[in-house]
Amino acid sequence: MENKMDNQTVTMAHGAGGKQTSELIDKVFAAHFANPDLTADDAAVLTPPVGKMAVSTDGFIVSPAFFPGGNIGKLSICGTVNDLACMGAKPLYLTCAFVIEEGFPMEKLEEIAAAMEKTAKEAGVRIVSGDTKVAGKGQVDGVFITTTGMGQIEDGVKVGGELAQPGDAIIVTGDVGRHGCTILLAREDFGIEADVTSDCAPLWHTVEEVINATHDLHVIRDATRGGVGTVLYEIAGQSNVGIRLNAEKVPVAPEVKGVCGMLGLEPLYLACEGRMVIMAPKAEAEKIVEVLHKCPYSQNAAIIGEVTAEQPGKVVMTTEIGTQALLPQPGGELLPRIC
Amino acid sequence: MENKMDNQTVTMAHGAGGKQTSELIDKVFAAHFANPDLTADDAAVLTPPVGKMAVSTDGFIVSPAFFPGGNIGKLSICGTVNDLACMGAKPLYLTCAFVIEEGFPMEKLEEIAAAMEKTAKEAGVRIVSGDTKVAGKGQVDGVFITTTGMGQIEDGVKVGGELAQPGDAIIVTGDVGRHGCTILLAREDFGIEADVTSDCAPLWHTVEEVINATHDLHVIRDATRGGVGTVLYEIAGQSNVGIRLNAEKVPVAPEVKGVCGMLGLEPLYLACEGRMVIMAPKAEAEKIVEVLHKCPYSQNAAIIGEVTAEQPGKVVMTTEIGTQALLPQPGGELLPRIC
Missing domain, CATH: 3.90.650.10 (PurM-like C-terminal domain)
Known part of the structure; x- marks a missing residue:
């Protein structure tokens, strides 16, 4: 990305809803998540799925946030995409809400956003809307991400935990x-x-x-x-x-x-x-x-x-x-x- | 509610995905949020909105969680319902993801769930799916809630921050x-x-x-x-x-x-x-x-x-x-x- 943030770390101002929040969203999140359905408004306007819609939400608070094979960003996409997939649903849209600890390194946040971008692309799902809150030091441990996914259930597929049969x-x-x-x-x-x-x-x-x-x-x-x-x-x-x-x-x-x-x-x-x-x-x-x-x-x-x-x-x-x-x-x- | 939890506070076991997690979900969340669309599976199966769908997500980390006029539960419903309403969208479905600090009083959690139930009912929105994580003491301050709402945009309504006109x-x-x-x-x-x-x-x-x-x-x-x-x-x-x-x-x-x-x-x-x-x-x-x-x-x-x-x-x-x-x-x- 050309347009890096000036700040080395996330500050309370990045979560206050003013100019710095907009800057963080533009330069870190929107830069990675860009797609025609992504909104800057409070809600995205979308074409709904055809037939039945599957909806799933998951909060991710893994510690450490970076681990061999992935990070909390990749995990936050996989977890929700997989919950939809397990209903036989093709993932279409995803929202993500961040709670970030004051002082969190901006570079790490970028790395998380980049992993989300890559994984969402692989899964074929569009990130359509987000939210960013900054919590004071010690009020949250690093970064928490909640994703919610919407998918289209494939025609003729009906699976569920109550459908196992002897044999x-x-x-x-x-x-x-x-x-x-x-x-x-x-x-x-x-x-x-x-x-x-x-x-x-x-x-x-x-x-x-x-x-x-x-x-x-x-x-x-x-x-x-x-x-x-x-x-x-x-x-x-x-x-x-x-x-x-x-x-x-x-x-x-x-x-x-x-x-x-x-x-x-x-x-x-x-x-x-x-x-x-x-x-x-x-x-x-x-x-x-x-x-x-x-x-x-x-x-x-x-x-x-x-x-x-x-x-x-x-x-x-x-x-x-x-x-x-x-x-x-x-x-x-x-x-x-x-x- | 008849069926209270045995525990006075939330423990790590309530977030481990086993028996205690199921008990917490059944006795606290499902008891309050019951409706025909609420799922116990990882994803809800829903009839999508007709026409255009509005989708919004918001994380709530307000401190203190209880304040004159409401609590974080009421707030978490209002915030997302209002984001949909401001797009001219009738709120249909809502998901909620909780991150709860180990040791959080069960009674307070019930009070939060009850406020969510009441506010969702008033707004005419159904809670369809949820997630519960328990974070270790000090890893999160009390309780955080992320809600995601899906609504149906009313026919013939088009509003947006870029549509203001002189006059x-x-x-x-x-x-x-x-x-x-x-x-x-x-x-x-x-x-x-x-x-x-x-x-x-x-x-x-x-x-x-x-x-x-x-x-x-x-x-x-x-x-x-x-x-x-x-x-x-x-x-x-x-x-x-x-x-x-x-x-x-x-x-x-x-x-x-x-x-x-x-x-x-x-x-x-x-x-x-x-x-x-x-x-x-x-x-x-x-x-x-x-x-x-x-x-x-x-x-x-x-x-x-x-x-x-x-x-x-x-x-x-x-x-x-x-x-x-x-x-x-x-x-x-x-x-x-x-x-």
């Missing part, structure tokens, strides 16, 4: 627990060094490819907070079905496995930000996995289990040595903040 | 500066006691009445951060017109005037959260004011000036003693945080 295959779209593991290590609470990067990625095009291959899908869910384990328990409850999980089929990167071993953590409960659980009739499963293997963020996709009529509400795990055990129920504070 | 009358819908003054005093920075309450109010029905009376409207803008003065300068710039302001016609409550006198503040630069500036052809002005006087939040509406071709970009004030002076330009940190 469905359970697919995970990649190796689990990367994001949670990355944030854990980035906090340096443990003094462990391992080369783990977040799986944070926008997944609409992945879902689109799957939908193009088959509409015979029951559940698509991204495994964010609480990880794959929490998602499985949620769906078991919502659909009143049992879940049989083949533990040795769950893809886990060796470095994630290593960290989990040292810390006594279960990778199934570590957050992902670019992984989905898909449930679909067994007859469709191989085709879906084949499609996933061709997409950039799901090359390790695998069938990890099946939906059963027995033990509704429970997730039963067949371990590597062949024994069966209940996957422990999620609950309590699983992990440090990861989104 | 337009300038109307303010009520006495100015109440909200900013209330927050100032609630902070007890000054040791002044005065009986001021915030003007915080949802204004869609007010706009609706005005639209029903006439479609010949050029600008509707709510005077939030930066107050009426900032809005006038913004519009003067966007429309490249001059603004002649009749200072003695600007309604200011005596208690607000008193506080401003003591502190050396200009009420025109104090925030409002329930006041709008309307610009429309002079021939329509009396009729608009008449309609406003019948609405609950605009009984003190008044014509306070006119748009001119001279001195484009400037706001010229005729003072009470008849002299003319430029209204000082807005800029810098005008006030403590007020939204």
